[in-house]
Amino acid sequence: MDNRFGFKDLIVCVLLIAMIISFWLGRVQYDRQWDQLRAMNQVLVEQKDQLQQIRQLLANGVQAKVQQTGSESVDENDPFTRLREVRAKPDFSQGDWFVYPFGSTVGKLTPLVSADVYQSVIASQVLESLAVRDPVTLAWKPWIAKSWTVSEDGLTITFELREDVHFSDGVSLTAEDIVFSYDWIMNPKIAAPRDRAYYSKLATVKAEGKYRVVFTLKEAYFKGFDICGGLSVMAKHFYNQFTEEQFNESPGLLFGSGPYKLSVNPKQWKPGTGKVELVRNDQYWGVQPAMDRIVYREITDDTARLVSFRNGELDRYNPTPEQYLALKKDPQLRKQKQFFEYETITGGYRYLAWNQMKEGVPTRFADKRVRRAMTLLTNRQQMAKRLMVGLATPTSSPFHRLGPQANPDVQLWPYDTKQAKALLAEAGFKDRDGDGIIESATGEPFEFKLIYPASSKNYQQMAFYLKDAYARAGIVMEPDPLEWTIMLQRIGQRKFDAMTLGWSGSVEGDPFQIFHSDQVSDGGDNYVHYINKDLDRLIDQARVTMDEDTRMKIWHQVHSILHEDQPYTFLWTSRAVMFVDKRFKNIQRVKTGLNGIEEWYVPRALQHWSE
């Protein structure tokens, strides 16, 4: 018998494969229907709950609120004044989506235990805190709390909560939830070491009645209010359903009282689809934002992200400085998008750090005159213009010039090679043998290595620029690029001459960690071995001063001392750039950057997406 593989067998095989594929596709479709059904079911359950709540309210008797016209009194405690102003605009319209690209994976949304960079961006739309910083004045303004009192010594902070706040499932938010949030963070079985370390400055958090919470701090600290007021409130009734292990391993347990919520049940959220969708919380206790949805899409490739943005599939794009230079004049982008250059007070600063003690021996940078000479030799204006394509502003301190901490009287050290050379000569560095390189009294040439992260092209350009600049004064600088983890190791061991990096900032920074002499020893961040007892005293004093005006005066002195001593050469603060689709209105520059998405809207005629 001829049992060769013939034409008929081929057909049978193809048919068989086709059958398997169509069966599989059928399953896929079935699953899709099932998902839709589940989503619908969830909506139904939510609506049932809402109905029940309304019935209950009706049964208890509802008091009609009489709108007071005539009186134009503005409620000082109303957190939504800005949003109300936006909604009053003539072309305001609710609706449309905002599509937000991410460059890396978001695999975990559960608060506290997620280490994903973008998790906090998403969580900020879902979770709320007791108080928020006003984006314009930077002062704390009430949010979930309607008012608060801080005791004289700054150790006790009492918050009175609003009574109308509820979570996205309608359950009201009480003092219990705030105590629970703190306990949950402090629970050692929760894998939240970051937050646990941050909140370890608190001694207790106690509920007094349903709408009052008392925070006590272990020691007076000027940032005590930031710590308490910024606590994200987690719903006790929701998170209590899970054991600590379940919570630690869950991917999507993001649930709160904010204006948006996850588009699916948080228990069923699955990562790996390349997007995260938030929908407007229709039961939000405050004023509703305009966008129906915020969609976060994961697009790893830079070109793909830019093309998608051009195509109108994404609504924002953050170019690198070099890209910005090229795209600024792009006619298509100019026509369809809006460009924003903005500065954030929390944006941080770049610096050159001069190590004063290497392996137990004072270096030449231990001399204040040498450090100042180095600053005078660094042409920060030109570097900002050339290396940062104009997106940077030279700075003279770790405090952002937009904030109240910076001393307005301090003038930036100029670029002045003559004065620098004089200072170096005064410190004993002269060209003694005529080879163009300056030497110390013992004949040692002025040579040092600058370490910087090898992965960054910008740092590399900077290193080469500085090499040239210092060579002109007879100083030999050798660029020494290092892999990030090795660089950290070297910094930890204090084995470097000079380095350059950036620190991120906060609205009111605490220089203790970087410049206080307590932080010189093992592991501290004063890795340049900078010791100034006057500065220590001022920092210690400021940290326990609760009165803002007095404290700011001390910070101003701190700024002056740092300016005199130049432990770092403070380089610049940078401006961020963002492109946004033209259909979004009311995007404003504020001190914290750009105002939040909740204040943006799309006029009806321009809306692109609909539910």
Next chain:
Amino acid sequence: MLTYIFRRLALMLPTLVGVTAVVFFIMALAPGGFGGSVLNEQGSQNEGEESRRIREYFNRRYGLDQPAIIQYGRWLNQVSPVGFLTSSQIQFTHEQLAEAQTAIDADPLFGSLKGRPGHMLALAEMLAKYQDISPLEATRLLNDALGEASAGENLLKEINPEVEIKSPLTAKTTAALLLLELAGRQRILFARPAVKMPDLGQSLRGRRVTQLLGEAVPITLLLNLITIPIIYSIALVTGILAARYRGRAFDIISGFIMLGLWCLPVIWVGVMLIGYFANTQYWKFFPTDGLHALEADTMRFLPSFGPEGFERGWLLDAAWHLALPILCLTYGGFAVLSKLTRGSILDNISCDYVRTVRAKGVSEHTVLFRHVLRNSLLPLITVSASILPALFVGSVVVENIFSIPGMGKLGVEAAFMKDREVVMGTTLLGGLLGLASELLRDICYAAADPRVSYE
């Protein structure tokens, strides 16, 4: 044959250990060691004290502070189905915990510490797991440790010999230090050998490796199940035709085109495809990224004409999204296979038996497909043994350019982050599949060719 298979299976074990050991130690001995990049995000400013505590926590949780050899031993124990239980795997019953709770409630010493409800029980539970004793015993131990400073110090030293005790120990500070030291700490309980489920562990970013693989594998599998048949069918057909018309225009042109395609780097082609074929400025034929459109969840399944005109439907939408990535994955794969087919057919065509068949007057067509092709496919079967592991290995470049969350992206991201468990998980999967496919190939040889025998 059976003994042979058993022998091969037994040999697979040391090979796997070798493969994983090489990967593990290269990663561990590289500067920075494991986890460095996850724990220190570039330029972020944590308070010195804070960042130290965070690092300590992660070090304990993943044992990152231990010598590489011990870390590797721990990992082997974790993935092996036979091994020892670790302290985190011990579970207590509700009764046991309730017992401990009553003991804690009854004790005035614990009562004086009651700042945070529930934490004493949590502490007792962690201690019980770590010391492998019952929760009730742990409360007693805890009571001694908190009651007396020296006992507390001993217990702390027992858990971490390098513990720093700065101020004299009170009950409160002992409790706080114990909480700090025990949080996340695991140890292997050598007194408890067990047969257990192999566990790939937890990624440094807090997700289970099995979950991560479960998400990435189907996507890569889908891509490869479409790509590989396309490559094979096109390469085989052109290879056969090129051999048949050797030296003629078809042979030269197809060889030229395929080699040309093979030379193009994917990273460039991918970006060009997006730049030209997914861009409204040029031709917006395809989407730029991902596997589905944003509104795909609410689409119908099949394409249809609805009230708003043509609706793509879920199936076509998926195909449309796959078009560019599949193109990138396939175009470079033709050359090698097609040249291999061509070469092996030409080898056979010059054989004696072909001349004999031709001399019999059999048509050229029959000669080629009946006689030559069947004999020339053998080397191709050797090549196709690599398909099984290849199905699971994603393309790093294509997945990154088109933002497809497959295996390639998972593996490379993990390698950059030095995420120990994920790297080891993907290595183990790759190693297992590679070894299994080799075994399968050898068995197939014996089955296909009577001359091959392993007795």
